Structures are given as C-alpha cells and as structure tokens.
Amino acid sequence: MDNLSIINSFPKDFIFGTATSSYQIEGSNYGNCGRSHWDSFAKKPNKTYRSQDGGVACAHYLKWNEDLDLVKNCGFSAYRFSFSWPRVLPEGKGLINNEGLSFYDKLLDGMLERELKPFGTLYHWDLPINLAEKGGWVNRDTPKYFADYTDLVMKNFGDRLYSIATINEPWCASWLSYYCGEHAPGLKDLSAAAKSMHFILLAHGKALEVIRSHNHKNAGIVLNKAYVTTKDDNEQNNIAAELYNSIHNDWFDSAIFNGEYPKNVLDLFKEHIPENYQKDLEAISQSIDWIGINYYTRAIVEHDKKIKDINLVLTKGPLKKTDMGWEIFPDGLSKIIQSMIKKYSLNIPIHITENGMANKDEIAKETINDHERIGFYYSHINEVKKLLDKKIPIKSYFAWSLLDNFEWAFGYSKRFGLVHVDFETQIRTPKKSWYEFQSYLLK
Ligand code: IFM
Numbered sequence: 001m002d003n004l005s006i007i008n009s010f011p012k013d014f015i016f017g018t019a020t021s022s023y024q025i026e027g028s029n030y031g032n033c034g035r036s037h038w039d040s041f042a043k044k045p046n047k048t049y050r051s052q053d054g055g056v057a058c059a060h061y062l063k064w065n066e067d068l069d070l071v072k073n074c075g076f077s078a079y080r081f082s083f084s085w086p087r088v089l090p091e092g093k094g095l096i097n098n099e100g101l102s103f104y105d106k107l108l109d110g111m112l113e114r115e116l117k118p119f120g121t122l123y124h125w126d127l128p129i130n131l132a133e134k135g136g137w138v139n140r141d142t143p144k145y146f147a148d149y150t151d152l153v154m155k156n157f158g159d160r161l162y163s164i165a166t167i168n169e170p171w172c173a174s175w176l177s178y179y180c181g182e183h184a185p186g187l188k189d190l191s192a193a194a195k196s197m198h199f200i201l202l203a204h205g206k207a208l209e210v211i212r213s214h215n216h217k218n219a220g221i222v223l224n225k226a227y228v229t230t231k232d233d234n235e236q237n238n239i240a241a242e243l244y245n246s247i248h249n250d251w252f253d254s255a256i257f258n259g260e261y262p263k264n265v266l267d268l269f270k271e272h273i274p275e276n277y278q279k280d281l282e283a284i285s286q287s288i289d290w291i292g293i294n295y296y297t298r299a300i301v302e303h304d305k306k307i308k309d310i311n312l313v314l315t316k317g318p319l320k321k322t323d324m325g326w327e328i329f330p331d332g333l334s335k336i337i338q339s340m341i342k343k344y345s346l347n348i349p350i351h352i353t354e355n356g357m358a359n360k361d362e363i364a365k366e367t368i369n370d371h372e373r374i375g376f377y378y379s380h381i382n383e384v385k386k387l388l389d390k391k392i393p394i395k396s397y398f399a400w401s402l403l404d405n406f407e408w409a410f411g412y413s414k415r416f417g418l419v420h421v422d423f424e425t426q427i428r429t430p431k432k433s434w435y436e437f438q439s440y441l442l443k
Helices: 004-009 037-043 060-073 098-113 129-133 142-160 170-179 190-213 235-258 263-272 277-284 331-344 371-389 432-441
Strands: 015-019 078-082 117-123 163-168 219-230 290-303 312-315 350-354 394-400 419-422 427-430
Touching (some): 004 371, 004 432, 015 117, 015 350, 037 129, 060 098, 060 427, 098 117, 098 142, 117 142, 142 163, 142 190, 163 170, 163 190, 163 290, 163 350, 170 190, 170 219, 170 235, 190 219, 190 235, 190 263, 190 277, 219 235, 219 350, 235 263, 235 277, 235 290, 235 312, 235 331, 331 371, 371 394, 371 432
Parallel strands (some): 015 078, 117 163, 163 219, 350 394
Antiparallel strands (some): 290 312, 419 427
C-alpha cells in the first residue's frame, strides 16, 4: 500500500504532528538572540558543511505565521518545537531578552489560535555560549542554570503547553558532542563525555522539579533510540554491541526508569564519573508522564581494538539508505519500543517525537516528488499501527521535519522537510509528502 491511507485506520484521538527545533529553523541572528555553542562551533574550521551555521536558517523568527499555517493546512493537530535558551537568556542566566519572550508568546498563541497542540522542548542543543565557555555540560553548575531557565519558561508559557520535554536526545548532547566530537563543542574526551552524560540527565531531573512546582502534569524527556545489533555472532562483537547499546540506550533508560547506570558503562567511565553521582540519581529517576522516542535507523556494531577507550565501530549494513547514509529499518522502531517496555516494565504513554528521512529532493516544474519519503513514512507509521494493535500506549507520531533546515554538522546539505526551503529566497514549497499527509489527515 505505499501511501499514507493507513493514517485513517488510527484511533480518532491519536495525534499526528510535525516537529522542528529552535536553532535549526529560527535564525539566531534575529531578535537579539544570544550566541550558542553552535554559533561558535560552526566558526571553527571543518566542523560544519561549508562552515554553515544557524544564523539565518529558515528565518522562522520572521516567517513563523506562514510556517504555522503550513502545519495547520497539512492537517496536523500538534506542533513540536523547542525554546531557545539563548534567545530568552542571552547570557544563559540573569538578563532576560524580552524580544525572545515575546516571540514565543506570539508563537504559542499562534498555535492555539490554529488549534495546534503545543509540544514544547526546553533544550534542543543551543547551549548559551557563556555557559559553554565555563565547561558546558561538563560543569555541575549548568544543570542549576538550566533549572532557572526552566522556571522562566514555565512561568511565562507553562499554562499554554500541552506537553513539555526537558531534553531532546541527551545522547547527542553528551556522547556525540563530547566523545565523538561531531556536535558542539566538538570534544573527543572520555572524561568530559562521562561528566556530560551525567549532568545532562541531572539537568533533566532538576528541570522536572521546577516543572512540577508549576503544577504541569504532562512532562517527559525525548530519547533517540538506535536498534543495536551485532555484525555477526562473534563473541567480541557481541560484547562490543552490548557496550554500544548500554551507552546509547540503557544509560538513559536505566537512569530514568531504575535510578541506576549500567555496570559496563560505569566500568568504562571509572574515575571520570562525577563525584556523588549516586545522590543525583534520585532527581533523575523521578516519575515522568510520558516518554518520547526519536527513531531513524539501526546500529550494527563491530569490535575494533584500534578505537580508543571503547574498542568498537559502527559498520555499514546492506539495506537501502537515506541521504544521511542511514539504513531504512522500520522494524527497529517496534523492536526498541517492545524491548524498552519489557526491560523497564514501562506503562506510561509513548510519543514518537521524531521520525523521518533526508532525501535528495529535486524541484521539477515547481513540484517535488519525494516518493521515497512517502514510502519511509508509510513503513514506519505501519509499525506504529502494529504496536497500537498490540495495545502499546503510543499517543502520537511526529514527522521530522516540517521544513528543510540546518542539519547540524551537515549544514543545509541534507533535506528532511515535508516542505522544501529555498535558502536564498526563503520560499517554502510543500513537497509531495506534505500533500500526501494532507490528503489523509484532512479527510
Ligand atoms: O535534525 C535532527 C534533530 O535535530 C534531532 N534528531 C535527529 C534529526 C535528524 O538528524
């Protein structure tokens, strides 16, 4: 059936939405926004594609009205977006940028006027530069400042948010950024990685306390999941895959749901883990109202003793790939959710907060026929349907992304949008995938 008619077999109260994030679309040059570590990272040589940054991005700061119309007119009932910490607190703490507050004020009212449920996220990676210069997520003070920022957001916007997520993809904000060096701040340092893996979770815990003090009852965290497999049944490959799975998945799940860290990762981190980390696990494992899952692909792991500290690498699989080089493996979505439920006896609502693909889209006669993307969405939404049929409490599905946008280290070279953006003119052109969603969501 490779079309999206499957949407019509979903329960009436199931939420279909689309997602974006602040740094990827807003344009950090507008509205007296403070600098984040992504602005400075992009300025260093060879960190992002052609040294591109999010200074202008999709100019969403100026075009938010048009963009909300694109969400609404496609038939979605929810919009997932993130607040930019430096936009409201340019120095990370203290001085408030009222222009930033008024931007989110208008954006939220715009969502509510259009009857779009606002799914807010507090942190989608734009760490204020001031705090980054003091160590960022390696500094125990950063979670405290994050709690103060959370308080500001909740005070001003909490009552308009349908749901609030603390951190988007803590694995990316810590391991990928402090160990792999692929994201800001670009470190390749096991000790920094160990600290950031803990402090990003502590920030989640501290923010939750603040959210509860504002009486908000729909709070969660968004985790990016990889379905981890081993290259073959070789014993060393199995051990490597186990370690990779613990770093990518269990570190976060186990801290949040069980209040403990996996032993194999603690062994790897040894003395690098922050002092008294055990005490923080109580805040980290407070109950949440829902869990968000971002899913894109699987990870195939192989032992490799040449790789420092972890002795493993990811290998290329045989399946068809997206423009990111990521294998298309819809089965993985069901597998990871079912395995989380089993391992952690989960019984809270699940939101699929991101899923989508980068594609080499081409405009021909003013239309963009991204049939590959339609196939991708179909195959993953089909997995969600199978899970619902098994009575797994999935409440929503968000397509990543509304717009082509700043894809971090890949700059503007990768297109994930349902809507094409011409980055010279800022003209938006809905792709065939947008029309495909529309034809079933507006039925
Ligand atoms: O663009 C990113 C997003 O910021 C976080 N999740 C994965 C997406 C695609 O790489």
